[in-house]
Amino acid sequence: MGEAAITTAIATDPAVELTGITKRFPGVIANRDVRLSVAKGHIHAIVGENGAGKSTLMKILYGMQRPDEGEIRINGSAVSFHTPGDAIGAGIGMVHQHFMLADNLTVLENVILGSEPRKGGLAIDFGAARKKIRELSDAYGLGVEPDALVEELGVGDRQRVEILKVLYRGARILILDEPTAVLVPHEVDELFDNLRVLVREGLTILFISHKLDEVLKVADAITVIRRGTTVASVEPSGVTARKLAELMVGSELPSPETRESTVTDVVTLEVSGLTMVAPGHGPVPKGTSAEQLKADGVRLLLEDISFTIHKGEVLGIAGVEGNGQAELVEAIMGMRSITAGTISLGGADITAWSTLKRREGGIGFIPEDRHRHGLLLEAPLWENRILGHQTREPNVKGVWIDRAGARKDTQRIVDEYDVRTPGIDVDAAALSGGNQQKLIVGREMSGEPVLLIASHPTRGVDVGAQAAIWDHLRNARAAGLAVLLISADLDELIGLSDSLKVILRGRIVADVDPGAVTPEQLGSAMTGAGEDT
Amino acid sequence: MSAFMERLTGRVKLDGVFAIVAPVLAVVFAGLVTSVVLLIAGNSPADAFTTLLDQGSTPRIIVLILNTSAAYYLSAVAVAIGFRMNLFNIGVDGQYRLAALLAAAVGGAGLLPGVLNSLLVVLVAVLVGALWASIAGLLKVTRGVSEVISTIMLNAIATGLTGWLLTADRLGVLSGNAIGTTPIPEDAHAPGWALIPGTPMQVNSFLIVAIIVGVGYAVLLNRTRFGFNLRATGRSEPAAVASGVDVKRMVISAMVISGAVAGLVGMPELLGGSFQYSLNFPAGLGFTGIAIALLGRNNAVGMAVGALLWAFLDSSSNALQILDISKELVDIMKGVIVLSVIIAYELVHRYRTVAAQRRVSRELAAPAEVEGAAV
Ligand SMILES: Nc1ncnc2c1ncn2[C@@H]1O[C@H](COP(=O)(O)OP(=O)(O)OP(=O)(O)O)[C@@H](O)[C@H]1O
Numbered sequence: 053m054g055e056a057a058i059t060t061a062i063a064t065d066p067a068v069e070l071t072g073i074t075k076r077f078p079g080v081i082a083n084r085d086v087r088l089s090v091a092k093g094h095i096h097a098i099v100g101e102n103g104a105g106k107s108t109l110m111k112i113l114y115g116m117q118r119p120d121e122g123e124i125r126i127n128g129s130a131v132s133f134h135t136p137g138d139a140i141g142a143g144i145g146m147v148h149q150h151f152m153l154a155d156n157l158t159v160l161e162n163v164i165l166g167s168e169p170r171k172g173g174l175a176i177d178f179g180a181a182r183k184k185i186r187e188l189s190d191a192y193g194l195g196v197e198p199d200a201l202v203e204e205l206g207v208g209d210r211q212r213v214e215i216l217k218v219l220y221r222g223a224r225i226l227i228l229d230e231p232t233a234v235l236v237p238h239e240v241d242e243l244f245d246n247l248r249v250l251v252r253e254g255l256t257i258l259f260i261s262h263k264l265d266e267v268l269k270v271a272d273a274i275t276v277i278r279r280g281t282t283v284a285s286v287e288p289s290g291v292t293a294r295k296l297a298e299l300m301v302g303s304e305l306p307s308p309e310t311r312e313s314t315v316t317d318v319v320t321l322e323v324s325g326l327t328m329v330a331p332g333h334g335p336v337p338k339g340t341s342a343e344q345l346k347a348d349g350v351r352l353l354l355e356d357i358s359f360t361i362h363k364g365e366v367l368g369i370a371g372v373e374g375n376g377q378a379e380l381v382e383a384i385m386g387m388r389s390i391t392a393g394t395i396s397l398g399g400a401d402i403t404a405w406s407t408l409k410r411r412e413g414g415i416g417f418i419p420e421d422r423h424r425h426g427l428l429l430e431a432p433l434w435e436n437r438i439l440g441h442q443t444r445e446p447n448v449k450g451v452w453i454d455r456a457g458a459r460k461d462t463q464r465i466v467d468e469y470d471v472r473t474p475g476i477d478v479d480a481a482a483l484s485g486g487n488q489q490k491l492i493v494g495r496e497m498s499g500e501p502v503l504l505i506a507s508h509p510t511r512g513v514d515v516g517a518q519a520a521i522w523d524h525l526r527n528a529r530a531a532g533l534a535v536l537l538i539s540a541d542l543d544e545l546i547g548l549s550d551s552l553k554v555i556l557r558g559r560i561v562a563d564v565d566p567g568a569v570t571p572e573q574l575g576s577a578m579t580g581a582g583e584d585t
Numbered sequence: 586m587s588a589f590m591e592r593l594t595g596r597v598k599l600d601g602v603f604a605i606v607a608p609v610l611a612v613v614f615a616g617l618v619t620s621v622v623l624l625i626a627g628n629s630p631a632d633a634f635t636t637l638l639d640q641g642s643t644p645r646i647i648v649l650i651l652n653t654s655a656a657y658y659l660s661a662v663a664v665a666i667g668f669r670m671n672l673f674n675i676g677v678d679g680q681y682r683l684a685a686l687l688a689a690a691v692g693g694a695g696l697l698p699g700v701l702n703s704l705l706v707v708l709v710a711v712l713v714g715a716l717w718a719s720i721a722g723l724l725k726v727t728r729g730v731s732e733v734i735s736t737i738m739l740n741a742i743a744t745g746l747t748g749w750l751l752t753a754d755r756l757g758v759l760s761g762n763a764i765g766t767t768p769i770p771e772d773a774h775a776p777g778w779a780l781i782p783g784t785p786m787q788v789n790s791f792l793i794v795a796i797i798v799g800v801g802y803a804v805l806l807n808r809t810r811f812g813f814n815l816r817a818t819g820r821s822e823p824a825a826v827a828s829g830v831d832v833k834r835m836v837i838s839a840m841v842i843s844g845a846v847a848g849l850v851g852m853p854e855l856l857g858g859s860f861q862y863s864l865n866f867p868a869g870l871g872f873t874g875i876a877i878a879l880l881g882r883n884n885a886v887g888m889a890v891g892a893l894l895w896a897f898l899d900s901s902s903n904a905l906q907i908l909d910i911s912k913e914l915v916d917i918m919k920g921v922i923v924l925s926v927i928i929a930y931e932l933v934h935r936y937r938t939v940a941a942q943r944r945v946s947r948e949l950a951a952p953a954e955v956e957g958a959a960v
């Protein structure tokens with residue numbers, strides 16, 4: 053429908069045209085006179101360092117934030133959005149970096165939530181909705197099953213559900229904010245295949261990413277944002293990742309390579325026989341063996357996991373998200389109870405210790421979901437410095453909070469980790485995603501931890517900051533830090549790890565030599581392709 | 586929506602002048618609405634407000650205001666402790682009434698001499714309040730029962746329980762046809778001082794207790810580890826868990842402290858006014874506390890101002906009858922204040938955001954060449 057009109061429009065008007073967009077926040081200008089033109093049917097990538105203003109710009113286009121100045125044109129006509137509802141009405145949809153699906157509902161229910169089709173104005177017309185979802189899924193090759201439960205889907209599938217949800221609402225322009233940050237390479241490839249189908253069908257896609265190789269692979273056009281303003285628009289054929297990085301931050305592409313080994317023979321963390329049953333099985337006697345449980349048909353989230361990490365060693369865990377990594381981390385942190393197994397730190401059995409005691413024992417924790425587990429978004433940075441270190445210097449003196457000490461140390465983190473912020477009194481919510489991450493990394497590296505549990509430590513940070521975080525990790529490792537590293541970035545995982553294990557469906561299925569494996573081999577091991585070998 | 590709730594319960598700061606502007610705006614607005622009501626009813630707003638102020642500045646009423654506000658303030662602090670942790674302790678009302686009854690019974694028995702007896706009464710009240718509130722905490726922690734539901738139910742149970750206990754063969758004694766607990770011996774009455782010249786009425790020592798509790802509240806929340814954990818739990822439970830806070834223990838502790846303070850709410854009246862628990866013992870102070878906690882945004886000073894304002898309106902409203910105006914007008918005014926305070930905080934919040942952005946743009950307008958330097 054309207055095919056002819058669309059074809060003629062392609063020649064004339066860009067799908068999205070932003071001119072002179074300016075957005076100010078207290079203490080910073082997030083966007084300054086931004087110009088951006090996105091051709092119809094293009095995959096248009098936006099790159100730039102942390103805090104450059106990418107998310108803000110996209111939120112403006114999606115009606116979540118209002119520009120102080122500037123004009124938005126969609127398909128040639130000027131628009132003004134007050135809410136995301138207005139943007140959706142104009143055919144714009146956005147998939148946020150953090151998925152917003154309800155776990156305990158089906159795909160169908162999630163997709164129609166908020167725009168339920170009504171039969172005769174009353175009952176929800178599930179039949180019609182199911183049909184429409186199937187049609188969309190087939191048309192764009194998304195492979196989404198309407199009646200699947202969301203909690204049983206992996207990240208890649210969830211992302212497709214998010215995309216479908218946006219398409220269901222009639223979006224013709226799709227915004228994806230760091231869609232690949234949570235994906236492992238083969239999922240990224242699948243996503244890009246989906247995106248190519250979508251643009252072939254005439255949709256326009258805007259996406260943000262810090263992974264420059266991916267950007268070069270999939271984008272038709274690239275815009276570089278620096279300090280809130282567009283500094284370059286380039287064709288992917290005309291640049292290299294190195295050149296892009298220079299445009300963004302003026303520095304070279306970092307490499308996660310660690311050269312000489314610092315592994316000692318002192319054991320820091322020892323995990324043995326760790327087993328965790330899925331919730332909803334009722335009580336299981338503690339200490340029941342994994343085999344016994346499996347024989348009884350109990351679903352296991354973690355099955356008989358054992359490993360040791362030595363002083364000065366980085367142990368990498370490779371796996372597609374949702375295969376037990378989150379559970380493993382939370383078990384080690386004492387945030388979830390385990391069914392069987394023991395955990396010991398520096399020779400002491402900590403299986404029964406509380407999270408607080410484990411943290412006091414020297415475990416640092418970079419959580420995978422920084423908003424949920426890592427920050428108090430509505431609290432100032434210096435209070436966030438105290439979080440997780442409430443019982444330790446320099447944050448407290450006895451039972452009292454030491455404001456001066458905490459503030460001084462927050463300033464140190466801000467300086468050392470290059471957290472871009474107007475000050476330490478602003479709320480954490482006001483920081484860009486990457487800068488929030490830098491703050492957390494800096495905090496968790498404070499107080500000389502003996503063990504660092506790092507889930508995606510550089511997720512969402514730009515290439516420059518990534519190099520800095522890697523340096524910090526390497527230095528701490530040389531000084532004796534043991535690290536449990538979980539990452540979807542296989543280059544990071546291979547480059548930083550001294551030893552590597554692959555986790556699949558809650559089990560360690562392979563040991564890999566990081567010195568000899570390629571990302572491709574590791575990627576296929578993670579999906580179970582190499583399980584028998 | 587949730588951000589709105591956070592602003593409402595004061596977990597988002599309004600600093601500087603805005604913290605003062607918002608409630609002042611609300612009170613002014615409430616005054617305007619009340620004026621309209623008065624005009625419609627055919628009365629003169631000017632006369633009414635002058636009468637309120639005149640009455641409120643007589644020495645006798647000033648003392649009354651001070652004494653009443655002590656109880657209001659304690660109630661507000663009890664509510665605020667829960668609010669800061671996202672716990673809605675609706676049960677302050679039941680907690681203080683039950684606490685006052687049992688404390689009155691113990692005090693009336695005269696087990697200890699003099700001031701020791703008054704201390705015992707206070708101790709019993711604090712313990713009973715804490716225990717009664719801890720039931721809601723335990724239910725939440727072990728059974729996941731929302732504290733809103735359980736405290737409402739506990740209020741109803743407390744009402745039944747006090748009624749049942751206050752009968753002649755239990756804790757009650759009949760004097761004439763009124764029933765109450767045995768009056769507390771005179772040597773255990775709370776001391777007071779005739780501070781305000783022009784009246785023999787005494788300012789009760791519980792005013793000092795209220796001030797101490799207020800200071801303690803501010804210090805506990807803002808300066809101690811416990812307070813940090815409490816606020817962290819209120820802001821984000823998952824983040825608090827990951828940081829090592831034992832949330833279950835925090836829920837119980839917060840309820841217990843809130844209940845302990847709630848136990849004090851009835852003390853100014855019991856040890857400073859009626860000296861016994863009877864059917865006339867003031868009820869509903871727990872709900873007043875909720876209103877004042879909202880008005881003062883859980884801030885120690887803000888709630889003090891709120892408590893004084895509430896006490897002023899209550900104590901001077903009788904005078905309106907001289908003008909043939911129903912004293913219920915003051916209730917309308919109080920209701921409007923709470924509503925407009927919510928609106929005012931929202932308006933001020935928005936104004937502040939816009940103002941900050943203007944300021945930023947003005948400051949940044951001058952040195953425009955900075956950006957040109959980049960590459
Ligand atoms: N709600 C807010 N209040 C105040 N400042 C904000 C707010 N949101 C963003 N900012 C500021 O605006 C700037 C741009 O932030 P934005 O989130 O757009 O960056 P970004 O390019 O997406 O960075 P990242 O790659 O780290 O996600 C930052 O300096 C940030 O601190």
Ligand SMILES: [Mg+2]
Nearest residue numbers: 106107484485
């Ligand atoms: Mg961003």
